[in-house]
Amino acid sequence: MRIKFILPALTEANSDNWRPIKYSLFPPLGLATLASFLREDDEAEICDEHVELLSIDDEPDLVAIEVYVTSARRSFAIADSYRRRGVPVVMGGLHVTACPEEALAHADTIVLGPAEEAWPRFLDDFRRGYAQKIYQSTRRDIAELPPMRRDLINSRNYLVPNSLVVSRGCPHNCDFCYTDSFFQQGKRFYTCSVEWALGEIERMPGRHLFFLDDNIFADRRFSSSLFHGMRGMGRIWQGAATVRSILDTELLDVAVEAGLRSLFVGFESLSQDAMLWHGKGHNLVSQYEEAIKALHDRGVMINASFVYGMEEDDETVFDTTVDWAIAMGLETTTFHILTPYPGTGLYQSLEAQGRILNRDWDRYDTRHAVFAHPKMSTQTLEAGYWRSYKRFYKWSNIARAARTKDRSLASLRHLLYVAGWKKCDPIWSAIIKLRQLDLALPSLERVLNGGDHGERQPRRGPATATRRHRKKIILGRTNT
Ligand code: B12
Numbered sequence: 268m269r270i271k272f273i274l275p276a277l278t279e280a281n282s283d284n285w286r287p288i289k290y291s292l293f294p295p296l297g298l299a300t301l302a303s304f305l306r307e308d309d310e311a312e313i314c315d316e317h318v319e320l321l322s323i324d325d326e327p328d329l330v331a332i333e334v335y336v337t338s339a340r341r342s343f344a345i346a347d348s349y350r351r352r353g354v355p356v357v358m359g360g361l362h363v364t365a366c367p368e369e370a371l372a373h374a375d376t377i378v379l380g381p382a383e384e385a386w387p388r389f390l391d392d393f394r395r396g397y398a399q400k401i402y403q404s405t406r407r408d409i410a411e412l413p414p415m416r417r418d419l420i421n422s423r424n425y426l427v428p429n430s431l432v433v434s435r436g437c438p439h440n441c442d443f444c445y446t447d448s449f450f451q452q453g454k455r456f457y458t459c460s461v462e463w464a465l466g467e468i469e470r471m472p473g474r475h476l477f478f479l480d481d482n483i484f485a486d487r488r489f490s491s492s493l494f495h496g497m498r499g500m501g502r503i504w505q506g507a508a509t510v511r512s513i514l515d516t517e518l519l520d521v522a523v524e525a526g527l528r529s530l531f532v533g534f535e536s537l538s539q540d541a542m543l544w545h546g547k548g549h550n551l552v553s554q555y556e557e558a559i560k561a562l563h564d565r566g567v568m569i570n571a572s573f574v575y576g577m578e579e580d581d582e583t584v585f586d587t588t589v590d591w592a593i594a595m596g597l598e599t600t601t602f603h604i605l606t607p608y609p610g611t612g613l614y615q616s617l618e619a620q621g622r623i624l625n626r627d628w629d630r631y632d633t634r635h636a637v638f639a640h641p642k643m644s645t646q647t648l649e650a651g652y653w654r655s656y657k658r659f660y661k662w663s664n665i666a667r668a669a670r671t672k673d674r675s676l677a678s679l680r681h682l683l684y685v686a687g688w689k690k691c692d693p694i695w696s697a698i699i700k701l702r703q704l705d706l707a708l709p710s711l712e713r714v715l716n717g718g719d720h721g722e723r724q725p726r727r728g729p730a731t732a733t734r735r736h737r738k739k740i741i742l743g744r745t746n747t
Pocket residue numbers: 274275276277280289290291292293294295296297298300301317331332333334335336337338357358359360361362377378380381382383386432444445479480481608609631632633634
């Protein structure tokens with residue numbers, strides 16, 4: 268059977284002339300996971316429209332499309348085109364799960380929720396010629412997955428081909444997050460086995476890794492065991508975690524020894540009331556500074572996330588947040604306008620109050636205000652959002668943030684890192700066009716490793732480190 272997997276792009280991500288680096292960072296791991304369930308005699312290809320041109324005049328036996336909210340329109344157009352020519356289309360992913368009726372109008376079959384169990388079931392039925400319309404995953408277990416089909420990913424198209432996910436979901440219940448609706452009807456947070464994760468890491472060449480898990484520290488036992496297993500592999504890595512989990516400094520120390528160099532942290536708001544309102548009460552604003560210090564003291568850079576438009580926010584929120592981020596010496600920030608993704612608790616409550624202004628999913632990209640805010644107009648929210656980026660990434664403010672570091676090496680690393688991400692767009696665009704992203708990776712690794720913390724011994728073969736760890740697990744001596 269010939270299967271074509273497609274990750275459709277946002278419009279701005281498939282221009283031939285201008286491709287922002289953020290769309291060339293990570294390969295489509297969800298699709299590579301699904302491909303791992305195919306038979307040896309199946310032929311598969313993965314086409315990621317963010318990084319390559321998609322031709323849709325071919326006729327594979329099956330087209331499988333991943334649909335995010337912001338690429339829904341494009342996904343449905345691609346699906347319609349194939350189906351008009353009689354090619355069957357199966358769709359899955361976050362938006363399909365949130366809006367199944369909408370997706371059903373464009374697909375022969377849809378799969379709801381994480382698909383590790385439902386997808387093989389669908390494949391069996393499809394091969395026998397009687398696939399159903401809807402498959403819902405209920406059994407959630409990723410302890411022992413087949414190895415991800417990384418051979419289908421053209422690593423030269425990505426700055427971070429070595430990205431991986433070792434868990435699904437999150438134990439928390441923030442009302443703006445996709446997890447509640449996506450993980451309905453089953454477990455909402457679970458991990459793969461440490462063995463599987465180490466095996467996956469072992470198969471990846473080079474040094475740099477990026478964990479795309481929502482919170483890599485969420486299951487302490489698992490994370491601790493994973494990080495112990497990674498010690499000695501000579502890796503450097505980036506990931507995401509919550510403020511509260513960072514304060515577990517024992518775990519943080521092991522993470523740093525295992526190569527942690529930069530962390531995405533969802534601070535979201537400086538207002539405790541806003542955090543409580545949106546179900547993220549585990550974020551204690553009084554602990555933010557302590558968490559930042561814990562990371563910076565260990566040479567870990569921070570990519571901080573902030574959300575504007577929470578219920579109590581007013582026009583002062585933009586400048587207050589940016590001033591604080593600079594004063595804290597945060598290296599990079601991502602600002603978002605609160606976005607009620609369909610299927611979330613936030614969407615339901617705003618819809619019940621008649622406050623959803625817009626159902627054009629293209630605008631659900633966290634840059635547009637799509638709901639009525641009690642104190643700010645959509646124009647105020649959007650202008651404040653853009654002003655925040657402009658102010659935070661002004662050279663003088665980058666320098667101010669870098670100067671908060673007490674070591675000159677750390678300040679220099681701060682400057683180089685921010686300049687590389689935020690001040691080199693034309694260079695990135697040219698590198699992407701020339702398909703030379705793999706050449707940029709060593710520079711990223713050097714900057715990430717520029718602090719003098721964490722593991723510094725020369726790299727041993729990952730295989731050796733993993734074998735050593737496996738032995739420990741078998742002997743039950745893993746220090747978790
Ligand atoms: C990497 C990533 C990106 C990458 C690209 C995506 C990629 N390469 O896959 C980049 C950086 C480009 C990106 C950009 C954006 N992203 Co993003 N991103 C992620 C991230 C961190 C990881 C995705 C991932 O690999 N997941 C792991 C894999 C295993 O899971 P999965 O892809 O969901 O696949 C599973 C199932 O969904 C299902 N499945 C998926 N596809 C299919 C297809 C079929 C046929 C079937 C049967 C099943 C199926 O099976 C898989 C195995 O269970 C997620 C957060 C997350 N934890 O998922 C956010 C996330 C997906 N992004 C999000 C958003 C909002 C954005 C942006 C709009 C942000 C912005 N302001 O720019 C843009 C727009 C992207 C676009 N093109 O539309 C939201 C999506 C919300 C939504 N409801 O759709 C998420 C959930 C973050 C969040 N917490 O809000 N993103």
